[in-house]
Amino acid sequence: MPQRFSFLSLARGALDGHRSWPEQWRSPDRPDADYDVVIVGGGGHGLATAYYLAAEFGVRRVAVVEKGWIGGGNTGRNTTIVRSNYLYPESAALYDHALKRWEHLSTALNYNVMFSPRGVLMLAHSVHDEQVFRRHICANRLAGIDNEWLTPAQAKAFCPPLTLAPDVRYPVTGAALQRRGGTARHDAVAWGFARAASARGVDIVQNCEVTGIDRDAGGAVTGVQTSKGPVRAPRIGVVAAGHTSVVMAMAGLRMPLESYPLQALVSEPVKPVFPCVAMSNAVHAYVSQSDKGELVIGAGTDQYISYSQAGSLQILTQTLEAICELFPTFRRLRMLRAWGGIVDVTPDRSPIIGGTPVPGLFVNCGWGTGGFKATPGSGHVFAATLARGEPHRLAEPFSLDRFSTGRLIDEAAASAVAH
Numbered sequence: 374m375p376q377r378f379s380f381l382s383l384a385r386g387a388l389d390g391h392r393s394w395p396e397q398w399r400s401p402d403r404p405d406a407d408y409d410v411v412i413v414g415g416g417g418h419g420l421a422t423a424y425y426l427a428a429e430f431g432v433r434r435v436a437v438v439e440k441g442w443i444g445g446g447n448t449g450r451n452t453t454i455v456r457s458n459y460l461y462p463e464s465a466a467l468y469d470h471a472l473k474r475w476e477h478l479s480t481a482l483n484y485n486v487m488f489s490p491r492g493v494l495m496l497a498h499s500v501h502d503e504q505v506f507r508r509h510i511c512a513n514r515l516a517g518i519d520n521e522w523l524t525p526a527q528a529k530a531f532c533p534p535l536t537l538a539p540d541v542r543y544p545v546t547g548a549a550l551q552r553r554g555g556t557a558r559h560d561a562v563a564w565g566f567a568r569a570a571s572a573r574g575v576d577i578v579q580n581c582e583v584t585g586i587d588r589d590a591g592g593a594v595t596g597v598q599t600s601k602g603p604v605r606a607p608r609i610g611v612v613a614a615g616h617t618s619v620v621m622a623m624a625g626l627r628m629p630l631e632s633y634p635l636q637a638l639v640s641e642p643v644k645p646v647f648p649c650v651a652m653s654n655a656v657h658a659y660v661s662q663s664d665k666g667e668l669v670i671g672a673g674t675d676q677y678i679s680y681s682q683a684g685s686l687q688i689l690t691q692t693l694e695a696i697c698e699l700f701p702t703f704r705r706l707r708m709l710r711a712w713g714g715i716v717d718v719t720p721d722r723s724p725i726i727g728g729t730p731v732p733g734l735f736v737n738c739g740w741g742t743g744g745f746k747a748t749p750g751s752g753h754v755f756a757a758t759l760a761r762g763e764p765h766r767l768a769e770p771f772s773l774d775r776f777s778t779g780r781l782i783d784e785a786a787a788s789a790v791a792h
């Protein structure tokens with residue numbers, strides 16, 4: 374077991390200049406020859422799945438194989454907005470399952486994931502926006518999920534840098550507020566799950582790319598080929614986000630996914646000026662302030678599909694124009710850096726969680742622009758699905774076969790780009 378963090382251990386660490394902290398998780402150079410479950414992808418969802426498999430479902434011979442470094446995909450690239458105010462009961466239940474876990478995650482993992490429920494404000498700029506948000510509020514409340522309507526003046530009181538000037542391109546006509554929503558620290562989420570999973574026997578193997586999926590004569594999976602040799606396992610969970618189509622094609626499956634670059638950027642750090650998360654779907658801009666003081670700004674997806682991990686400049690300039698119009702005091706800030714991640718988008722903008730037509734092959738993908746918020750819930754229901762071989766109750770509506778049965782969960786309004 375890793376050393377537990379406590380007031381005393383932190384004080385001891387401070388006294389010796391933080392020189393004696395042990396390694397936080399084991400990092401074997403190569404995978405073993407066989408496991409009960411192999412998880413492809415060491416992002417937050419893959420690591421959370423491995424943790425819950427070991428911690429709650431008693432499956433301990435688990436490997437997470439990651440082609441780069443853990444958290445180096447979308448988990449370490451996202452703007453960390455956490456909320457659960459989705460429209461349909463299936464999605465709201467899944468995201469709220471996650472939000473309830475966020476509320477206790479630092480304690481459960483004994484690792485500070487810096488979850489900060491500072492409130493997520495979704496700005497309305499038109500009658501249409503207002504109708505959509507009010508519908509969400511009613512639906513959420515019926516499901517017991519907090520969401521409330523604010524007048525423009527109430528929105529301004531909650532988020533003082535917001536302008537209510539009537540002559541801007543997108544005047545604010547009100548806002549929906551989920552007070553339990555907020556942010557968490559993305560790296561810490563990957564590291565916290567890795568540390569807790571490793572302590573329960575999970576092998577996390579970095580720089581280990583899956584290059585093939587092995588199957589027997591009956592078509593069932595028998596293991597994976599990796600850049601560090603073959604690994605046998607009767608169950609494989611693919612959690613590869615923007616590269617899911619590439620991995621699933623190794624088993625001959627064509628996924629209903631498109632992969633797009635999605636960008637974010639941060640400003641120079643400033644003193645605390647922004648107390649909440651504010652999002653505007655109409656102008657495709659999202660902003661919060663990190664604990665380091667940087668404004669964390671999210672943009673929209675590019676219009677074209679790509680694996681480039683960089684996006685086009687005009688998306689960033691449009692986003693910054695929108696931010697400067699909504700929050701005029703930010704006009705003088707300098708931007709520090711921008712980056713992109715590849716998001717996997719389904720036709721109905723809802724994730725895919727569960728089994729596939731290939732026996733033993735499971736997939737958790739399609740979280741698109743908004744899967745960080747789901748990390749603990751997604752990992753939990755996917756672990757249950759992998760361990761039992763049948764879908765967790767909350768995962769059931771998100772099966773792959775909904776694209777042939779037509780039982781879609783159309784969250785385009787809630788999650789097309791909204792984080």
Ligand SMILES: Cc1cc2nc3c(=O)[nH]c(=O)nc-3n(C[C@H](O)[C@H](O)[C@H](O)COP(=O)(O)OP(=O)(O)OC[C@H]3O[C@@H](n4cnc5c(N)ncnc54)[C@H](O)[C@@H]3O)c2cc1C
Nearest residue numbers: 414416418440446447448451452454583714744745746792
């Ligand atoms: C700019 C940006 C902003 C975002 N903002 C938000 C937000 O504010 N809120 C929110 O909820 N969501 C947000 N998202 C979406 C969110 O980041 C993702 O939905 C979520 O992090 C996906 O987690 P994951 O673990 O599935 O994927 P990842 O963290 O991408 O992990 C997948 C891993 O699989 C690995 N992999 C791929 N192929 C292979 C292979 N062949 N072999 C081995 N490993 C492989 C990759 O290297 C990667 O590490 C944002 C995304 C981006 C890009």
